[in-house]
Amino acid sequence: MSARTSPENARDIPEATVARLPVYLRALVTLSEQGTATCSSEELAVAAGVNSAKLRKDLSYLGSYGTRGVGYDVDYLRYQIAREIGVTQDWPVVIVGIGNLGQALANYSGFRSRGFRVVALLDADPARHDQVVAGIEVRPFDHLERIVHDHAVAIGVIATPAVAAQDVADRMVACGITSILNFAPTVLTVPAEVDVRKVDLSIELQILAYHEQRKGAVTA
């Protein structure tokens, strides 16, 4: 039933490219705010911190939005990338687990400006209910189904302790959420049609530590 596999529509963009498009978008927004109307692949590549050949190849998956001999129209390209990613309209998001991290996330203004709208903050602890964080009331976790249904929420954020994360994910999946961003340091098991991305600080620090250790091992 899906048009995902239809021949005309199925410009399959490589995962590595998808992961860089938001970076290009951010760079274009900055350029636009600085009043730059046009930029070359080289300029944009520097702003995004990538190789210009890679940038051009990435953009070529979206179509031919540049002009040879000239470069790219900043606002036009910005719109095209935003459209491709799907952030020309806002996506409703629920955050579950309003502790240290959940509160920081709720207060983060970057969500709103980048295509996402926090529609609810949920927590299992009654002591947190009716508390207001970033202008949004914290509500019982049991309200999940109703909220997801009422706001057509597709994306959920998990900021609970690791032990609770799988349960929260199961509940999210059961009520129709199909994309999850997980901050808890645990592997989530979900059906194949559900996308999960994880953010794990400790892993990032450990990767740095590995390289740091190697740096230390120098020949006298």
Added chain:
Amino acid sequence: MSARTSPENARDIPEATVARLPVYLRALVTLSEQGTATCSSEELAVAAGVNSAKLRKDLSYLGSYGTRGVGYDVDYLRYQIAREIGVTQDWPVVIVGIGNLGQALANYSGFRSRGFRVVALLDADPARHDQVVAGIEVRPFDHLERIVHDHAVAIGVIATPAVAAQDVADRMVACGITSILNFAPTVLTVPAEVDVRKVDLSIELQILAYHEQRKGAVTA
């Protein structure tokens, strides 16, 4: 000291493998806490959410720590991976920018238990000084040099607004920090010998949005 480039010592572990070692380590810690003494590559692979062939190949870069027909000794493998990553001793870390996110990070107990020790919290805003977060006093950003020197800090975390991030990174590099974890949504420019890793929520959400949009594209 020992040579990074020496033939015997230079077991070059692929980046993709390095990024997964912390996941294996976490899974092993969990297994160990559950009282499991031994596990097969298949069991560990499930716990880590990866393919068992990939897991075995990854581990083979470290050496032969398993026993054919039996599997791996959980505690022994755990130690070997921790040693390889370099988290058998604690790494001192400084966090700069003690706002919403910086405070959440400072309060995060997972740092300590995974090989890192927060030795200082720094902020440019005088209003935040002498405030105590997670039992640590917030100090002026100017104290960076002294702290880095006194505690031999190699790893810095940036949780300031994007506009300040490059300046903070420059100061960090100038006083000897060689690994940076950046939460600000901006591209940092640093010398080649400095490692930078970034964590960007908005990018993760946008990647989810891209796939979500494609899921939505159903025929009738």
Added chain:
DNA sequence: AGAAGTTTGTGAACAGGAGAACAAACCGGA
């Protein structure tokens, strides 16, 4: 001791991504 069963470690095929290089396309000036 030998056979049957299990699981690791790894060679080899395969897939995907990165970067160099260049033809095609565009601009501006004469």
Added chain:
DNA sequence: TCCGGTTTGTTCTCCTGTTCACAAACTTCT
């Protein structure tokens, strides 16, 4: 209109990472 300069879009090659498949090595049972 033609020419030189510029920049894109794309092809080709190389490299890294993934997965399969299986011999080697170990355990257990008879």
